[in-house]
Amino acid sequence: MEKPPRLLLSRLWLQNRVYDVTLNSVVFAWKEAEPNKKRAPGSNWNTGKAAGSHGVPVCEILAVQETAEDSHKKNVGKWHRVPKRPEESYQPPAFTVFYAERTRQHRWRCSSVTFHCPDWGLCQQWVHTIEEQLSLLTSRPKRLLVYINPFGGKQQGKRIYEQKVAPIFSRASISTDVIVTERANHARDHLSTDADLKNYDGVVCVGGDGMFSEIVHGLISRTQSDSGVDQNCPEETLVPCDIRIGIIPAGSTDCICYATVGANDPVTSALHIIVGDSQPIDICSVHHNNTFLRYSVSLLGYGFYGDLLTDSEKKRWMGPTRYDFSGVKTFLSHHCYEGTVSFLPATDSVGSPRDKFKCRSGCHFCQHSGHLPFENQQICEEEEEEEEEEEEEDSVSESGRKDVWRVIRGKFLAINAVSMSCACPRSPKGLSPAAHLSDGTTDLILIHKCSRLDFLRHLLRHTNKNDQFDHPFVEVHRVRRFRFTAKHQEVDSELDLRETGKGLFGQICRDHPACGCAAGHSTWSCDGETLPHTAIQASVHRQLIKLFARGIEDQPVFEDSTGVCSA
Numbered sequence: 001m002e003k004p005p006r007l008l009l010s011r012l013w014l015q016n017r018v019y020d021v022t023l024n025s026v027v028f029a030w031k032e033a034e035p036n037k038k039r040a041p042g043s044n045w046n047t048g049k050a051a052g053s054h055g056v057p058v059c060e061i062l063a064v065q066e067t068a069e070d071s072h073k074k075n076v077g078k079w080h081r082v083p084k085r086p087e088e089s090y091q092p093p094a095f096t097v098f099y100a101e102r103t104r105q106h107r108w109r110c111s112s113v114t115f116h117c118p119d120w121g122l123c124q125q126w127v128h129t130i131e132e133q134l135s136l137l138t139s140r141p142k143r144l145l146v147y148i149n150p151f152g153g154k155q156q157g158k159r160i161y162e163q164k165v166a167p168i169f170s171r172a173s174i175s176t177d178v179i180v181t182e183r184a185n186h187a188r189d190h191l192s193t194d195a196d197l198k199n200y201d202g203v204v205c206v207g208g209d210g211m212f213s214e215i216v217h218g219l220i221s222r223t224q225s226d227s228g229v230d231q232n233c234p235e236e237t238l239v240p241c242d243i244r245i246g247i248i249p250a251g252s253t254d255c256i257c258y259a260t261v262g263a264n265d266p267v268t269s270a271l272h273i274i275v276g277d278s279q280p281i282d283i284c285s286v287h288h289n290n291t292f293l294r295y296s297v298s299l300l301g302y303g304f305y306g307d308l309l310t311d312s313e314k315k316r317w318m319g320p321t322r323y324d325f326s327g328v329k330t331f332l333s334h335h336c337y338e339g340t341v342s343f344l345p346a347t348d349s350v351g352s353p354r355d356k357f358k359c360r361s362g363c364h365f366c367q368h369s370g371h372l373p374f375e376n377q378q379i380c381e382e383e384e385e386e387e388e389e390e391e392e393e394d395s396v397s398e399s400g401r402k403d404v405w406r407v408i409r410g411k412f413l414a415i416n417a418v419s420m421s422c423a424c425p426r427s428p429k430g431l432s433p434a435a436h437l438s439d440g441t442t443d444l445i446l447i448h449k450c451s452r453l454d455f456l457r458h459l460l461r462h463t464n465k466n467d468q469f470d471h472p473f474v475e476v477h478r479v480r481r482f483r484f485t486a487k488h489q490e491v492d493s494e495l496d497l498r499e500t501g502k503g504l505f506g507q508i509c510r511d512h513p514a515c516g517c518a519a520g521h522s523t524w525s526c527d528g529e530t531l532p533h534t535a536i537q538a539s540v541h542r543q544l545i546k547l548f549a550r551g552i553e554d555q556p557v558f559e560d561s562t563g564v565c566s567a
């Protein structure tokens with residue numbers, strides 16, 4: 001590939017050593033000019049960073065400024081050495097470049113490097129040229145609308161924002177309007193009606209997954225109502241939201257942040273916002289008949305996870321340990337639920353839930369799924385049809401060749417629709433390790449009735465290297481749509497009766513002793529919120545929203561930038 005033309009090359013000082021410093025439109029780099037030359041005795045050398053050569057992608061530079069004034073200010077109010085000779089007090093003109101630096105485990109931090117120049121003219125030329133390059137990066141936000149949930153997680157949202165995030169936004173010259181929420185759904189309601197979105201380049205959510213879900217609902221509803229789209233119609237094609245969302249993690253689990261950035265770290269997230277990253281995300285809409293219920297970003301769970309999350313919501317006062325408590329309680333109850341799942345397999349998807357590779361930054365699957373040439377689509381459909389012949393007796397195909405719905409009736413411990421890996425520090429692989437962020441599909445995981453021990457084995461596999469889908473009672477399908485009806489509702493409709501709750505269900509359970517259900521029926525949990533209906537239909541909307549993120553990076557882009565100075 002052709003190298004971009006060099007914009008500047010100067011010999012400058014960094015910590016009393018001489019460096020060749022270069023800038024082109026892609027990289028800002030510095031390389032020691034005389035690496036083997038002995039240092040002057042008594043010099044205050046910087047170790048690690050000053051040695052060798054370094055490069056920073058221009059798109060990851062946060063800001064640049066002339067430094068003399070600042071270094072003077074730094075000494076105010078502090079003890080400092082009185083210079084013995086007048087020339088010792090001379091500070092050569094200098095400029096500081098602030099940039100995002102990768103550290104371990106996908107974390108970024110704000111770093112800086114200061115170069116001393118022989119004269120002011122050169123110093124200003126460097127500052128102006130870098131500023132000019134930064135001004136060409138049009139994907140960077142300038143104005144943000146920030147919502148802070150002061151009660152999420154350990155109730156540290158406000159402190160996290162003020163101490164860790166606001167100073168770096170201000171360093172990067174980003175202006176903000178901050179709203180500290182006063183009640184649940186404050187952010188959602190403000191976004192869906194009042195917020196003047198034209199004034200902003202992005203919305204920032206300081207909180208956990210619940211708070212993020214509020215922001216998502218507010219933005220999607222606003223976009224649909226502005227475009228005249230009826231959210232209640234399950235067949236509608238929804239209009240993607242233009243404005244990006246940034247997540248500053250300040251909740252209990254922060255699963256969405258972890259799955260899209262690879263770390264739950266406020267500074268890392270703030271830096272992804274500043275550099276203007278963009279990661280599209282699929283959204284699953286959930287309807288009951290022709291009524292819109294909710295949007296799901298991560299997990300739509302019935303049975304085990306539905307019960308666990310519904311129970312943990314009632315124990316918010318316990319803080320993050322509520323998940324462990326409700327997890328053990330739900331596991332011990334070992335309820336299973338009877339019903340019918342029908343789904344539309346994603347036959348044109350390039351990947352599968354059993355793939356070994358995971359969705360990573362710049363994911364090929366997310367970019368190409370749903371865009372296969374027609375011949376490939378036919379092959380996929382035929383393969384799917386062959387598979388269907390091998391299905392259990394109670395799985396039947398419903399319609400014609402184009403939209404082949406599959407139907408599975410049974411007793412389930414859990415039904416999960418997972419639109420992203422759902423990896424989090426508690427479960428680093430997640431519920432579906434190979435799920436993609438933006439391929440237009442969701443992974444439908446069906447855990448059939450099994451013993452407590454088998455189920456425990458399956459759960460434990462979420463925390464080790466073994467394949468959690470490799471059990472005879474687990475099946476997983478990559479789908480674009482699905483429906484679920486609980487057994488008691490099927491019976492209700494056969495009897496032409498309305499759902500009448502526990503009383504009727506108790507009767508059905510008595511009539512079907514083999515069902516083994518210890519409880520009435522489960523509830524769907526949609527990203528932690530309990531849905532009011534058990535009969536649902538869900539559809540995935542490809543890349544409906546965008547985050548200030550880039551997906552999880554495989555490895556640092558600029559680990560060793562030796563040679564970049566020759567750029």
Ligand SMILES: Nc1ncnc2c1ncn2[C@@H]1O[C@H](COP(=O)(O)OP(=O)(O)OP(=O)(O)O)[C@@H](O)[C@H]1O
Pocket residue numbers: 148149150151152153154180181182183184185186206207208209210211212214250251252253254255528
């Ligand atoms: N001012 C507020 N008072 C009470 N509840 C609020 C307020 N602002 C937001 N909420 C609600 O608090 C709920 C939980 O918040 P959040 O998601 O930030 O934290 P969390 O539940 O601890 O974290 P996680 O969702 O990651 O487990 C959200 O569903 C949101 O609707």
